[in-house]
Amino acid sequence: MQESVCQEDVYNALYHKHFKGLRNYVYYKCGDLAQAEDIAQESFIRLWQKCADVILEKVTGFVHTVANRLFLDQVRSKKVSLRFEKDQLPQQNSEDPYYILRTEEFRERIEAVISDLPEGQREVFLLNRIDKHTYKEIAEMLGVSQTAVEKRMAKALVKLKDRIEEFKNI
Amino acid sequence: MSEELENKEIIARWLSGELSDKEKDALTQRDDLNDLKAVLDDVSTWSLPPVDTAEGLKRLRAKTATAKPETKVISMRPLLRYAAAIALLATVWFVFDYTQKNGMVDLETGLAETIQHELPNGSVITLGAVSNASYDKGNWEEDRLIDLVGQAFFDVESGTKFTVNTAFGDVTVLGTQFDVQTVNGALKVNCFEGSVAVSSENGREVLKPGEGLIFDKGTFERVDFRNTTPSWTGGTSVYEGTELEDVLNDLKRYYKVQLTLPADQSSTNFTGSFPHGDLAQALRSIFSPLEIQYTLSADGTVVFN
Numbered sequence: 001m002q003e004s005v006c007q008e009d010v011y012n013a014l015y016h017k018h019f020k021g022l023r024n025y026v027y028y029k030c031g032d033l034a035q036a037e038d039i040a041q042e043s044f045i046r047l048w049q050k051c052a053d054v055i056l057e058k059v060t061g062f063v064h065t066v067a068n069r070l071f072l073d074q075v076r077s078k079k080v081s082l083r084f085e086k087d088q089l090p091q092q093n094s095e096d097p098y099y100i101l102r103t104e105e106f107r108e109r110i111e112a113v114i115s116d117l118p119e120g121q122r123e124v125f126l127l128n129r130i131d132k133h134t135y136k137e138i139a140e141m142l143g144v145s146q147t148a149v150e151k152r153m154a155k156a157l158v159k160l161k162d163r164i165e166e167f168k169n170i
Numbered sequence: 171m172s173e174e175l176e177n178k179e180i181i182a183r184w185l186s187g188e189l190s191d192k193e194k195d196a197l198t199q200r201d202d203l204n205d206l207k208a209v210l211d212d213v214s215t216w217s218l219p220p221v222d223t224a225e226g227l228k229r230l231r232a233k234t235a236t237a238k239p240e241t242k243v244i245s246m247r248p249l250l251r252y253a254a255a256i257a258l259l260a261t262v263w264f265v266f267d268y269t270q271k272n273g274m275v276d277l278e279t280g281l282a283e284t285i286q287h288e289l290p291n292g293s294v295i296t297l298g299a300v301s302n303a304s305y306d307k308g309n310w311e312e313d314r315l316i317d318l319v320g321q322a323f324f325d326v327e328s329g330t331k332f333t334v335n336t337a338f339g340d341v342t343v344l345g346t347q348f349d350v351q352t353v354n355g356a357l358k359v360n361c362f363e364g365s366v367a368v369s370s371e372n373g374r375e376v377l378k379p380g381e382g383l384i385f386d387k388g389t390f391e392r393v394d395f396r397n398t399t400p401s402w403t404g405g406t407s408v409y410e411g412t413e414l415e416d417v418l419n420d421l422k423r424y425y426k427v428q429l430t431l432p433a434d435q436s437s438t439n440f441t442g443s444f445p446h447g448d449l450a451q452a453l454r455s456i457f458s459p460l461e462i463q464y465t466l467s468a469d470g471t472v473v474f475n
Contacts, residue, residue: 084216098208150179
């Protein structure tokens with residue numbers, strides 16, 4: 001028998017594999033972890049209800065599209081403020097040429113710059129950096145071309161680079 | 171300096187390590203990327219709180235346990251609708267089959283009409299609005315050939331093989347579910363199950379589930395999609411970046427409506443869908459996302475403001 005999303009073990013495996021990534025994706029858009037979890041959960045409920053209509057290989061695209069629509073249906077908050085868990089700061093070592101880039105203050109500034117990126121750039125940047133997805137994988141998830149993903153990423157990187165230079169010169 | 175990095179997405183490919191040697195050489199000349207790299211490496215170590223998926227799945231199951239029977243009831247409705255359509259049309263074909271001398275079966279749909287018909291090999295064809303399909307029943311075992319103008323969805327019994335002949339090329343079935351469309355001067359084929367071969371003067375392409383092909387003005391374009399049946403058989407038409415003009419041509423196949431696209435919208439693309447049962451809703455679905463103002467008069471003419 002061919003594997004189908006309607007088979008409980010197949011569906012459960014998909015949930016374990018993709019839930020966190022989907023939750024992160026929504027968080028990058030809305031900046032509210034509880035809301036992100038609700039939307040990701042609702043997206044997976046829709047997947048179950050539509051299990052007979054969704055091709056197994058296209059599940060990630062489906063749940064990301066649903067999550068995006070749910071996000072748009074709910075009020076799109078104007079400004080997001082993302083917070084990440086970070087490792088302990090390394091021992092301050094003045095020999096390290098980049099030590100200034102790893103101070104707590106600097107990291108908070110970077111967090112704010114990322115939060116201020118337009119939604120499209122922000123989600124691509126973080127899906128690549130935090131969730132370690134390749135541009136190709138992101139393109140499949142979001143249903144856009146790989147070039148479109150690279151364009152958004154390039155814009156985000158240039159903005160980040162310019163702001164880093166500004167901060168260093170203060 | 172920054173424009174140069176954004177140009178051709180060099181900076182994005184620099185990060186993913188996909189630059190050509192020439193591009194790499196140009197970048198080693200500059201040292202302003204080191205700080206950025208250090209920050210990006212740091213951001214890569216950031217994380218979000220973990221998720222307890224075992225617990226989440228339990229909550230989801232508790233919710234869907236009651237919802238599931240309900241969706242089953244809903245999913246029966248389209249089947250009943252088809253059953254009604256078949257019952258109505260079966261009488262027409264009955265007469266048809268006896269009057270046809272050469273055994274030609276001719277299926278034709280008008281505006282807003284969809285019909286379903288079982289082919290001699292047990293496969294089922296669903297014909298979309300304003301379409302025509304015909305085949306020779308007497309010769310079926312030999313040719314297994316269907317001529318198609320318009321749009322149709324085929325659910326093919328496994329082990330049977332046949333060819334759909336269109337003005338733009340032939341589509342050969344390799345045991346499968348697929349969708350063929352020859353509307354707006356282009357051939358569109360989507361494969362939902364099994365595999366499908368499309369051949370024309372320009373060559374032969376084989377499609378796998380979730381893959382489609384648009385053959386327009388002599389060029390092939392491959393597309394991906396996610397649903398397991400075409401949306402139009404469920405009463406909606408769905409588009410992704412389609413020229414508005416083509417969308418409106420489809421609209422005219424489902425509704426008695428008069429409209430001419432304003433010249434300044436000729437290069438507008440549409441992403442979205444419209445329903446087949448409600449004209450006012452369909453117009454709203456197309457034009458409000460595009461912010462195009464219009465009025466619908468009682469005689470079915472749409473005027474753009």
